[in-house]
Amino acid sequence: MNISNIFCKDGILAKSLKDYEYRPQQVIMAEAIADNINNNSHLIVEAGTGVGKSLAYLIPFILWAMEENKKVVISTFTKALQYQLVNKDIPFLKDALRLNFSFALCVGGENYLCMRRLNQAGSHGLFELDETEDLKRLFEWKDKTKTGLKSDMDFEPMPKLWQKVCREGDICFGKKCSYYEKCFYQRAKAVERKAHILITNHHLFFAHIALGWNVLPKFDSIVFDEAHQLEDIASGYLGIEVSNYRIKNLINTISNPFTKKGLISRLEWLTPHTISEINLLTNKVRRAGDGFFGVLSEKLDGTTKRIRVENFIPNLLKEPLINLSEGLKPLMKSAENYEDEKEILSLIDRCITLSSDIDSIISQTLTDHVYWGEIDGKRIRIAATPIDISSILREQIFENIKPVILTSATLSVKGDFSFLRERVGLNSGNELALDSPFNYRENVMIYTPNGISDPKDTEEFKRDVIDCIKSILNITHGRTLILFTSYEMLNKAYDALNRLNSSNRLNSLNFLRQGEMDSYKLIEEFKNGDNLVLLGTHTFWQGIDIPGDALQCVIIVRLPFQVPDDPVTEARLEKLKENGKNPFIHYQIPNAILMFKQGFGRLIRTQSDKGIVAILDPRVRTRFYGERFLSALPDCVRTDSIEDMKEFFDRIR
Ligand code: SF4
Structure with missing residues (x-):
């Protein structure tokens, strides 16, 4: 063959x-x-x-x-x-x-039900009242499922319940586990090995x-498909981060004062004196965590910020975490079985690793890393991300x-x-x-309208963009995806377009915007509805696939340059400068071109798809780099005339 x-x-x-x-x-x-x-x-x-x-x-x-x-x-x-x-x-x-x-699909261990943890928690009453119903269903499901995979369930268990019963690497007993023969994860690993x-x-x-x-x-050997994402994904995993959730999860696993659950409630052989000592130590970590993340959130002031100086906040957590790990050590000696011993050991390790991660971030001991903090809803985190992962990937992957x-x-x-x-x-x-085998010359028109203000004139640009989108939508009557580079602009456009729609200056369109429901559902609704316009940013430039007539127009509002105030991007740009390179030429332009090609690629998914890509950012025509963006696209007919665009659209509709 x-x-x-x-x-x-x-x-x-x-x-x-x-x-x-x-x-x-x-x-x-x-x-x-x-x-x-x-x-x-x-x-x-x-x-x-x-x-x-x-x-x-x-x-x-x-x-x-x-x-x-x-x-x-x-x-x-x-x-x-x-x-x-x-x-x-x-x-x-x-x-x-x-x-x-x-062949085998490999997913993370946390996607598998751990029989040992499920039975242990069930027999020691480690669940909370509101988890009872889901727990009952989990016990029924475990006897029916062949895979033990969460994605195979016909219901979505509460995340806090799943966290208590899924496989966790550091407390998996492997061959020493009494459930080893029946273990879903171990069976999957055996299939993967073959x-x-x-x-x-x-x-x-x-x-x-x-x-x-x-x-x-x-x-x-390895094939990385969708390899344009490698740098960003690798950077996230090869760095370290600490969040208030990670601290909370650790101490609640040891002792949760509100639910009275956790490791120490399960270890029946602990004396009341030891229990109160451990509670004291976990409370100290909890209070230190509240203080630490309180100071951090004041410093971050609701945004994502680069942290440029060492010890920018006091490391309130180091000592309490070390004390907690020391307090847990004597329990190892008294543990009555391997299961207890292993769990105590893993919690000691978690305290030590957490303390060391916080220390590395606060004292900025990792070279070639960028340090930053972020508030995302209730989650507050600090992180150290490698600025340049090229040498790591070269040594770890390409030379290996x-x-x-x-x-x-x-x-x-x-x-x-x-x-x-x-x-x-x-x-x-x-x-x-x-090249793509599709006939872009016949099937796609690129529309680059004249008269839109430069994005640096922010208000004029926004006004012109809304006007232009209105003209385009009055031709396409929906079936349009609008790609933005920020939620702020997306939301402003969404409100403005809805106002135009209510005052009959648009033809009864329906607007969907990213974030208002799960992305998968949003895209399904767009595929199956009429007169729909979908507004998206970030992930919508590359992650969505809408073949057929549901999508006949993609509007790219702005060239997708990465914002230099994102800490990781900023550090990458600085590093290039230090190395004598122009960051705009060597990083921002090529990076934006790849994203631009992704956005363009949303339109044509099959041989028979046809449509228009409107690029509203005037810089594709006015700046020295504009032609680099346009010439990176497949060969298509281009126009700056709305009449040409209308004629083309009427023909393909
Ligand atoms: S082998 Fe690991 S994942 Fe499997 S049941 Fe035992 S502890 Fe859980």
């Missing part, structure tokens, strides 16, 4: 797939991947929408894994792609190729690296595993991959840029 007789016009795929279309780009990609597997070299592939990249990498890797008995990890950014691979593409290939390869293909996501993959390569089984494949529809700036290579530390291997 070889690549060409699988992909050719009368090949295996053509015989198995009813609407199979031969796409030369897909064959080129599959052959390039096969070559790089044989040559043991890394490969970056940018594959435009419609190339069919998942089959193009799956097939050569399945053949290799079967022939050489290798194990391959496929890591994605979105769950949607993960489920497409597991539920559609791979089962299809198993049938079509008639190969007996095995599988040729493992499907996971970037979050779990980088958690695997951060935890010393201890989460996934040993593997031989071969081949590594990076793929996505947006990795290059007009075929130039240097930005991605620099950011992720990949300075070897090959690269390939493949």
